[in-house]
Amino acid sequence: MLVLAAPPGCGKTTIVQEIAKTDPMTMISVSATTRALRPGEVDGKHYYFVDRKKFQQMVDGGEMMEYALVYNSNMYGTPKAPVEKALKEGRDVLFDIDWQGNRKLSDIAKDDVVSIFLLPPSWAELERRLYDRAQDSREEITRRLGKVPDEISHYKDFQYVLVNTDLNKTIKQVYSILEAERIKRHRLSDLQDFVDTLKPLKK
Amino acid sequence: MLVLAAPPGCGKTTIVQEIAKTDPMTMISVSATTRALRPGEVDGKHYYFVDRKKFQQMVDGGEMMEYALVYNSNMYGTPKAPVEKALKEGRDVLFDIDWQGNRKLSDIAKDDVVSIFLLPPSWAELERRLYDRAQDSREEITRRLGKVPDEISHYKDFQYVLVNTDLNKTIKQVYSILEAERIKRHRLSDLQDFVDTLKPLKK
Numbered sequence: 001m002l003v004l005a006a007p008p009g010c011g012k013t014t015i016v017q018e019i020a021k022t023d024p025m026t027m028i029s030v031s032a033t034t035r036a037l038r039p040g041e042v043d044g045k046h047y048y049f050v051d052r053k054k055f056q057q058m059v060d061g062g063e064m065m066e067y068a069l070v071y072n073s074n075m076y077g078t079p080k081a082p083v084e085k086a087l088k089e090g091r092d093v094l095f096d097i098d099w100q101g102n103r104k105l106s107d108i109a110k111d112d113v114v115s116i117f118l119l120p121p122s123w124a125e126l127e128r129r130l131y132d133r134a135q136d137s138r139e140e141i142t143r144r145l146g147k148v149p150d151e152i153s154h155y156k157d158f159q160y161v162l163v164n165t166d167l168n169k170t171i172k173q174v175y176s177i178l179e180a181e182r183i184k185r186h187r188l189s190d191l192q193d194f195v196d197t198l199k200p201l202k203k
Numbered sequence: 204m205l206v207l208a209a210p211p212g213c214g215k216t217t218i219v220q221e222i223a224k225t226d227p228m229t230m231i232s233v234s235a236t237t238r239a240l241r242p243g244e245v246d247g248k249h250y251y252f253v254d255r256k257k258f259q260q261m262v263d264g265g266e267m268m269e270y271a272l273v274y275n276s277n278m279y280g281t282p283k284a285p286v287e288k289a290l291k292e293g294r295d296v297l298f299d300i301d302w303q304g305n306r307k308l309s310d311i312a313k314d315d316v317v318s319i320f321l322l323p324p325s326w327a328e329l330e331r332r333l334y335d336r337a338q339d340s341r342e343e344i345t346r347r348l349g350k351v352p353d354e355i356s357h358y359k360d361f362q363y364v365l366v367n368t369d370l371n372k373t374i375k376q377v378y379s380i381l382e383a384e385r386i387k388r389h390r391l392s393d394l395q396d397f398v399d400t401l402k403p404l405k406k
Contacts, residue, residue, distance in 0.1 A: 117388075123401050149402050161388045163397070173386060180383035183376060185320075185364045194366070198326050199352050 001083070001109065002026075002178060003095045003102045003158075006118035007148040009129040011164045013046070015118075015171055016096045019178070026092045026178075029083050031101075032058060032067075035074035038135055048079070066104035071147060076101065092178065099154035106157075114181045116174065117158035121165040204286070204312065205229075205381060206298045206305045206361075209321035210351040212332040214367045216249070218321075219299045221374055222381070229295045229381070232286050234304075235261060235270075238277035241338055251282070269307035274350060279304065295381065302357035309360075317384045319377065320361035324368040 006012040020028045032048040034055050043049045050058070055075050058064055067077030078101065086093050095101065099117075106113045120126035126148065130141045155161055160177055164170045185191065209215040223231045235251040237258050246252045253261070258278050261267055270280030281304065289296050298304065302320075309316045323329035329351065333344045358364055363380055367373045388394065 119398070119401065123404065126401070145403065152398055152401055155394075155398060156388070158388060160383070160386050161391055161394060162386055173382060176379040176382040177386075179376060179379035180363070183363050183365055183380075185359070185361060188364055191358075191364060195322070195355055195358060198322065198329070198355055200348065201326065 001087070001093050001095060001105065001113045002174075002181075003097060003105060003113060003115040004118065004174070005098050005102055005115070005154075005158065006164075007120065007126065007151045008144050009126050009133070010118040010120050011167055011170065012096055012118055014167065015164075015174060016094050018171055019174060020094060023175075023178070025090070026094055027082075027086045028094045028096065029078055031076050031078055031097060032064075033074055033076045035076075040135060066101055066108065068098075068100040068104065070098060070100065078105070092182075099151065099157055103157060111186065114160075114177065115158040116160040116162060116177060117155045118170070119152065119155070119161065119163045121163055204290070204296050204298060204308065204316045205377075205384075206300060206308060206316060206318040207321060207377070208301055208305055208318070208357075208361065209367075210323065210329065210354045211347050212329050212336070213321040213323050214370055214373065215299055215321055217370065218367075218374055218377060219297050222377060223297060226378075226381070228293070229297055230285075230289045231297045231299065232281055234279050234281055234298075234300060235267075236277055236279045238279075243338060269304055269311065271301075271303040271307065273301060273303065281308070295385075302354065302360055306360060314389065317363075317380065318361040319363040319365060319380060320358040321373070322355065322358070322364065322366045324366055 004012050004016055016028055020026050030044065030048060032050050032055060034050060034052050037043065037049050041047065052075065055077065058077065058079065059067055063080055065078040065080040065083060067075060070076050076097070078095065078097065083093050095105065097105070102115050106115065120129070127145065130145065136144070162170055162173055181187065207215050207219055219231055223229050233247065233249070233251055235253050235258060237253060237255050240246065240252050244250065255278065258280065261280065261282065262270055266283055268281040268283040268286060270278060273279055279300070281298065281300065286296050298308065300308070305318050309318065323332070330348065333348065339347065365373055365376055384390065
């Protein structure tokens, strides 16, 4: 399980989508949320957009791996079934979630979670990206920017920290992390069985 | 500090030399040894070949970072000065050492050591490689092969385990490890200073 967290405008969603598209051994965990769909977003791809009642049903039914109330306004959660299915198939699951989601996921499965925090190259660049993509109103952008310093303060919870100055370089770095973490000793199943075969053949 | 350990014939030296050649931010720690120079080896490149008296002088003079007697026959050690100089310059140091050296290095500087153990794809392939390179006599090869299962049994001391089936793929994997480990949060100096700049500008 690979968690990517970042303030808005750091390129997180682009990176996660790119990796899922190019690496068949990965898939994205699509979160459920009670927040409104933004222009350009697709239900079932970026999020499962559900109302509060449906969200609560999923929680009560034990269908959520983790969930949280973000900034006292909207609920976000990770549906359990698709993640468990993908892991069983030996695939890596990418999580585009925030520090709260990462903390809960790490509590559930510490050794199986790899966490990356993305930072913008500068505050000015972060503002520029948010205004340029014009996905939200100026008021909404100001509101979201106001929360960024608090979000960033949680970077210490994460194993890796990347500054996304150049998108291609950052994607390459995430790939390196993915490749390296896959060959960590404790993740190699059947390693002892293989090592047992490395002996002189009986003559 | 990146440790690569492996039984003979796993491609360890080739990999370390290739990385040092292509990545200017790395350098190889050249060990000192009391064993005899083998055909093709160059003093000062593959090892510093010294006699027992000189080796003991280096130990007594505090010039060794770690040293060990290997298989009750030869001494191997890591001269301290070049490693400290390279680390001070911000370079990564590659260690082509065995499990004993890795254990001692990890004892000295746990958080700064990344360790990789290389395995051959099969026992038959390991034998083939050792006989093919014809660096040693048949008796010497038989002797070295006899020690391999014991060496391999120490793979559990290492953070990463690679099976060297394809040299180019293995080199790429070592690069991924190097790149990923460089962006681990605890290795990023001045990160907090940078994070402190990510705030709205005072108007």
